[in-house]
Amino acid sequence: MKNNSLEIPKLNFDANGSLVIVASETSSKHDFDFFQGKSIIQNRKLKKRFANCTEWIEFPSTQEMYKILNGIGNIDNFLATFNGEPFEGMTVRLFNPATKLWSIYWSDSTTGVLDQPVIGSFEDNVGHFFSEDTFEGRNVIQVFRWDARDKKKPIWSQAMSDDKGKTWEWNWFMFMTKTN
Incomplete structure (x- = not known):
């Protein structure tokens, strides 16, 4: 299942074919302030990627985010249960004031x-x-999309492209509700 149903900016590549990422003019260390605190999440995850799959797995989770490094970073903990087993994920986000770009790192249990x-x-x-x-085994471009237009109900989504961004397969959505 590939589509372009969610808008993704046009990708730029350098002379070597590597992806070039440039910050928006408004990018700031406050971009993730909306996410600070606790959220409950309804997840919708594609069962199999790049297999023309149309089956989605849905499950609840919780998340808590707090700022670090005097506000130029933040960490969150993601808690869920998969197949009866506890699962914990962790995100570290760091803002580079020189480039105005965020780097987002993920790890899990x-x-x-x-x-x-x-x-x-x-x-x-x-x-x-x-x-x-x-x-x-295939080269892909991955995108995380944060829609924070509704600060109390942000949406995170993830997609992959195996054709340099011509088409995208959306494989995970998180519909969040802020609890504090």
Whole structure:
């Protein structure tokens, strides 16, 4: 299932074909302030990626985010249960004042390893964060999309492209409700 149903900015590549990420003019260390505190989340995750799958798995989770490093970073803990087993994820987000870009790192209780960061910024309360990666042996571009236009009900989503951003497969949505 590939589509372009959620708007993603046009991607730019350098002469070597590597993805180039430039911050929006309004990017700031306050971009994630809306997310500070606790949230309950309804997750909708595609059962299998890049397999023309139309089956979604839905499950609840909770998340709590707090600021670090005098506000140029934040950490959150994601708690869920998969197949009756507790699962914990952790995100570290760091804002570089020189480039005005955010780097977002993820790790979880399954791997214990920080993933390669997705990098980007917000514009008009919608953030796009990209990385070039490998998924099951294929080169992909991954995007995290944060829609914070409703600060009390932000939406996070993730997609991958295996054709340099011409088409995208959305594979995970988190519908959040702030509890404090």
